[in-house]
Amino acid sequence: MLLEYKTVYEGKESEIVEKKSRFIASVEAVATEEEAVEFIEYVRKKYWDARHHCFAYVIGENHELKRYNDDGEPGGTAGKPMLDVLLGEDIHNTVVVVTRYFGGTLLGTGGLVRAYQGATKAGINASDIITKKRGHMLEILTDYTGLGKIQYILGQRGLRIMDTEYTDSVKLSVLIPLDEEQAVIGEITEGTNGQAGLTVGRACMFAEHEKEILIFEE
Incomplete structure (x- = not known):
């Protein structure tokens, strides 16, 4: 694969x-x-x-x-x-x-x-050529205290936050390449002292084209 x-x-x-x-x-x-x-x-x-x-x-x-x-x-x-x-x-x-x-x-x-x-x-x-990457949508649930650390980790890796929901906590939806998944989960867990909730969502293929993220279902 x-x-x-x-x-x-x-x-x-x-x-x-x-x-x-x-x-x-x-x-x-x-x-x-x-x-x-x-x-x-x-x-x-x-x-x-x-x-x-x-x-x-x-x-x-x-x-x-x-x-x-x-x-x-x-x-x-x-x-x-x-x-x-x-x-x-x-x-x-x-x-x-x-x-x-x-x-x-x-x-x-x-x-x-x-x-x-x-x-x-x-x-x-x-022609327009893209690189399709295999990955998952990672759902991250955090309090406001851990948000800055998570945003820093994601930013250092150049990962795209696809959606953000603000309530009494913050829910982030992030596209994670398959080969980075475990490392990102480990960094977020360590960076938030295990306080962030992490859920690996649906598998997908994605690509970047003219600064837009394209998502292709598996």
């Missing part, structure tokens, strides 16, 4: 030109092979007049499913190089389709490999 992994939050398009041939990379986040196939067909229809629609996709936390296709280009010059980019960038649950409009000049084997890899990299770079 991975504690964190990179994936596409919002896929984009990007284009490069090599010797007048256009290579348009279309990127999308996918959770299943069916979604990947559906996106590939969408791109085929969108650019219906193009000569080639080569693709590669990876699905699963450990890249359990990997597929690629050269779509008429010489074997090994398109799909596999595209897949190598996804694996090299360690991107998960993502499909890339590179559409080629032939410009009239043959690129040769090496030129095609560089073009398809370059287009794939450009598409990934144009």
Whole structure:
């Protein structure tokens, strides 16, 4: 089980030109092979007049499913190089389709490999990439005396307080990465002399995007 992994939050398009041939990379986040196939067909229809629609996709936390296709280009010059980019960038649950409009000049084997890899990299770079982390929501109940110490501990670790309720006591809801959970609980317990109530809540995946916290249910 991975504690964190990179994936596409919002896929984009990007284009490069090599010797007048256009290579348009279309990127999308996918959770299943069916979604990947559906996106590939969408791109085929969108650019219906193009000569080639080569693709590669990876699905699963450990890249359990990997597929690629050269779509008429010489074997090994398109799909596999595209897949190598996804694996090299360690991107998960993502499909890339590179559409080629032939410009009239043959690129040769090496030129095609560089073009398809370059287009794939450009598409990934144009897309919004996030790092999903596995964690829990930690509920902390404290009196006002212990609040400052808890806020200091959380601040030192850069942990985000998602919600705060003030009554005769204070209840904090905090996202805790799984690999920090026990250490944070230990620090808060020690820092408040065991006076804070700590409850580990639901498991989730979360990520930060443009200073906003995104929460994904497990």
